[in-house]
Amino acid sequence: MPIRINKGVIGKEFPPYVVTVERGKIKEFARAIGDANPFYLDDRVGRASPWGDIIAPPTFTITFRDETADTGALLRELGTDISRVLHGEQEFEILRPIRPGESYVCRSKVLDVYEKTGKSGPMAFVVRETAITDTTNEIVATMRHITVVRL
Secondary structure (H helix, E strand, O other): OOOOOOHHHOOOEOOOEEEEOOHHHHHHHHHHOOOOOHHHHOHHHHHHOOOOOOOOOHHHHHHOOOOOOOOOHHHHHHOOOHHHEEEEEEEEEEOOOOOOOOEEEEEEEEEEEEEEEEOOEEEEEEEEEEEEEOOOOOEEEEEEEEEEEEO
């Protein structure tokens, strides 16, 4: 009997969480992805830049995780487990550079859940979006991600 996905999670919002960006983490991330851009790595270049400091690479917000959240909560609500989950797609929209020392509030929401049948069988696609705002509640970035669940 095939697994059914609980589409009742559409519209679900998760509790907001705060992330404070560390200078060393920006540099570590840039090195890990092999990007030697001096705007990410060189404090001197960062100070002389229009932003007044180093900035994070565009995909850095992937590291913005809620360390206190129960990562299995969404899977339980969907009615599945981690063994059926695949990373499908990730998209980043950066409206303003992410900078060290700043704190950001992340708010995640399930936008859609839909099913398709592919070569490997039926799958569900869970579309989530995370809005990232600064301390004045201005949106700085948005992450959209699709998680694939093998049914």
